Amino acid sequence: xxxxxxxxxxxxxxxxxxxxxxxxxxxxxxxxxxxxxxxxxxxxxxxxxxxxxxxxxxxxxxxxxxxxxxxxxxxxxxxxxxxxxxxxxxxxxxxxxxxxxxxxxxxxxxxxxxxxxxxxxxxxxxxxxxxxxxxxxxxxxxxxxxxxxxxxxxxxxxxxxxxxxxxxxxxxxxxxxxxxxxxxxxxxxxxxxxxxxxxxxxxxxxxxxxxxxxxxxxxxxxxxxxxxxxxxxxxxxxxxxxxxxxxxxxxxxxxxxxxxxxxxxxxxxxxxxxxxxxxxxxxxxxxxxxxxxxxxxxxxxxxxxxxxxxxxxxxxxxxxxxxxxxxxxxxxxxxxxxxxxxxxxxxxxxxxxxxxxx
Ligand code: DNO
Numbered sequence: 046x047x048x049x050x051x052x053x054x055x056x057x058x059x060x061x062x063x064x065x066x067x068x069x070x071x072x073x074x075x076x077x078x079x080x081x082x083x084x085x086x087x088x089x090x091x092x093x094x095x096x097x098x099x100x101x102x103x104x105x106x107x108x109x110x111x112x113x114x115x116x117x118x119x120x121x122x123x124x125x126x127x128x129x130x131x132x133x134x135x136x137x138x139x140x141x142x143x144x145x146x147x148x149x150x151x152x153x154x155x156x157x158x159x160x161x162x163x164x165x166x167x168x169x170x171x172x173x174x175x176x177x178x179x180x181x182x183x184x185x186x187x188x189x190x191x192x193x194x195x196x197x198x199x200x201x202x203x204x205x206x207x208x209x210x211x212x213x214x215x216x217x218x219x220x221x222x223x224x225x226x227x228x229x230x231x232x233x234x235x236x237x238x239x240x241x242x243x244x245x246x247x248x249x250x251x252x253x254x255x256x257x258x259x260x261x262x263x264x265x266x267x268x269x270x271x272x273x274x275x276x277x278x279x280x281x282x283x284x285x286x287x288x289x290x291x292x293x294x295x296x297x298x299x300x301x302x303x304x305x306x307x308x309x310x311x312x313x314x315x316x317x318x319x320x321x322x323x324x325x326x327x328x329x330x331x332x333x334x335x336x337x338x339x340x341x342x343x344x345x346x347x348x349x350x351x352x353x354x355x356x357x358x359x360x361x362x363x364x365x366x367x368x369x370x371x372x373x374x375x376x377x378x379x380x381x382x383x384x385x386x387x388x389x390x391x392x393x394x395x396x397x398x399x400x401x402x403x
Contacts, residue, residue: 075108112147114151158180173331185216249286252290331375343391
């Protein structure tokens with residue numbers, strides 16, 4: 046595996062490339078052109094500039110998170126082919142610039158959803174949290190307003206204000222889309238992009254729906270082992286793979302994370318590893334990466350990745366806000382750097398132990 050760090054670009058991130066470079070074991074960043082909209086074509090020139098900027102700091106681009114998918118594609122609207130053509134153009138341009146992993150999601154309307162961005166923990170850190178009761182009581186149109194105050198001035202991925210202004214319209218557009226239809230639209234999209242992914246060796250890594258269940262009655266399909274295996278077989282191409290995100294699949298306590306990892310051998314192209322702490326089955330908060338701080342056995346997660354021969358990029362995921370840092374919720378420097386170091390430590394121990402037992 047290769048330890049990486051997510052970076053939103055210098056105009057959007059409080060963390061600098063110079064800081065990332067000093068995190069032990071981190072050589073690559075996962076980045077994006079954050080100012081592009083779903084459906085835009087990413088030009089080669091802009092991709093090259095992004096790469097050069099990252100490389101000038103001594104790091105390299107390990108992959109993209111995300112090239113977002115236009116709603117017309119998810120809905121299966123009549124203009125979807127135009128947007129798929131644009132997506133293909135972007136993939137080609139990324140391939141030409143030697144970038145080979147693209148994370149994306151197929152979630153309707155909202156990307157990941159939390160009900161609190163700064164829940165105070167007993168140690169004084171703040172974390173993102175989710176309670177089902179809060180979602181049930183909330184009008185989806187008010188979702189953005191209810192969390193906007195805690196964004197620390199950042200634009201959070203999937204929660205761009207321009208998009209949130211259109212929530213009502215978006216809900217209307219998705220009204221005839223159920224799980225089956227969403228699966229069909231995903232299949233159509235994947236079948237169209239696979240030839241270019243093969244030609245340029247671009248590994249597509251779908252991000253799970255977070256949380257891994259339907260919110261506000263919207264269909265959500267990338268939520269469990271059964272569905273993800275269905276997706277793998279419906280377009281059976283090694284370039285059709287997943288981002289294994291422990292914090293997203295782990296929202297559903299019935300998902301056995303190490304078992305899911307083992308069932309996806311060869312198809313995990315990217316890993317997000319983080320821990321959650323469940324207070325009740327419907328109330329969880331994001332913990333430190335350390336197993337003891339949350340509900341997951343992080344050793345078992347890393348061991349499963351090792352056992353399937355995972356060799357793609359991995360990154361620590363949402364961190365707590367600690368040591369007075371003010372940053373995009375989940376994406377500060379300090380706690381994610383601690384997470385990277387801890388995950389690297391687990392990995393080193395697993396590798397050495399396994400080699401000793403051979
Ligand atoms: C949240 C992220 C997601 C993820 C997208 C992938 O912090 O993990 O926003 O990047 O769903 O497209």
